[in-house]
Amino acid sequence: MKPPSWSPVLIVPLLALAALPAMAGATWITLTVAGVTMGVMLFLMASGLTLVFGLMDVLNFAHGAFVTLGAFVAVSVMGALAGQAEAASWGANLAALGAAAAAAAAACGAVGWVFERVIVRRVYGSHLRQILITVGGLIIAQQLILAGWGAAPLHVGKPLMLRGSISLAGAAIETYRLAALAVGLVLFALMLGVLNRTRVGLLVRAGVENREMVEALGFRIRRLFVGVFVAGAALAGVGGAMWAVYQETVTVAIGAEMTILVFIVVIIGGLGSVGGCFAGAILVGLAANYVGFLAPRLALGTNIALMVAILLWRPRGLLPVSKS
């Protein structure tokens, strides 16, 4: 088995360059930044799902519940910290947003831990049962959130200093998008650091490729899996929080809506591949923004068409993990 080639990732800049002649330069910059930002938030939501599948072959259709929970927790925290969010101070605004994201991560991590112990642990090795029980888990989670927060859409304003936009080469770029981009890139870099520079990360990478051999070397892969599941749920929560503030409106359907996109990202990237997940997320974000601008009627089908095209080209995704 040859090591994976990173060349398929070139599709991402190629897509961006291909869109350039079809629109004005300033529009292209705006849409590209928007697409990359959307992609980074999608990556946060999807990264845990791809690792959970890669490490333990678990299909978790309830992953979207963590996105929803993260979004609602963030809205509540932002509401409680309205004073800081409305203050004309970068520090107070970022503290409010950071607290919302941290609370979302903590709540989703804790619920993720319970979810793994109570539900997922019972269905290892059976994809059909995983699908049935996690879809059930998603429905129950949605109902619990409805019971807790009510059915009416919740509104949340962006922190004061993150409203509006800045001008870059004649293009208007929303300030919040830049902040979300920065948060996403920092978390991506942290994740890469953990995966590539720590012993735990080494075990995760090895476990994704050959779980059995990691156990035969004396490591308890299930403990590792619980950690990855909790971290993945927490990241989904952060993604949900950032997405909720970006959209400024939250409904209980947010998780289910994002689940479809998240699965598309994971499949495009290659199941179990963090690098592929990142590339897939950026690709989905860019395609959604470019097509939404150039051919709005086609926007709904863009992601499915993109996934089909990628799978026809590379049936196992952009950067598949080889299983041995």
Add this chain to the structure above:
Amino acid sequence: MTGPLLRLSGVQTHIGRYHILHGVDLEVPEGRTTVLLGRNGAGKTTTLRTIMGLWRASAGALQFGGRDITRMETPDIARLGIAYVPETMGVFTQLTVRENFLLATAGGRFDQRRLQGVFGLFPILEQKFDQTAGGLSGGQKQMLAVARAMLEPCRLMIVDEPTKGLAPSIITTLIEAFRLLADAGTTILLVEQNFHLARSVGDGVAAMDDGRVVHAGRMADLAADEALQARLLGLSLAAHQ
């Protein structure tokens, strides 16, 4: 040590609906190299995987160092001091050679003396230390798999068909590695269809057929008895002489 290091008594293993091991009785003496021979499908790999807990014994008992390991989880069995090199080699192709080695070290730190010993035996691995293991040839991957098992002291090394499909020069290197391990007092349980290697390194031999051990004794006795070889191993042995 009075008893064997590893003892299997009446071990049966099912994989799904299939009954693979039908009561394996096997003893592996400490400090010796025991070779498990048998035709394809005899149950050799299943026996090794059952010892490692990768497949659960449905009946019978396994003891290691006098301790019952029948119901133990794989990581706990490995931590008793058993190094395992599977038939598929178990090399992590997306990690570097260094990272493959690190996974086998205690606490993620190399014992430099042992590392240099491994490099002395397999110099190519030192040259490719920071390269991805997926780029190694089949023989180099097998070297990596065996070398990884040699990085930490172990009480028992279990190796499943290490020479399958390898060039003669690499087989010679592997024979040297197993001899060094044996000289250092390591107990080895080796599944091998290459009788040249089996005879070179084995002290004891057990032959399997249809999920049972049908013969156990000294390798020297089997090597000297062509009629017994033909009866136990038939064409699969003749092909490798």
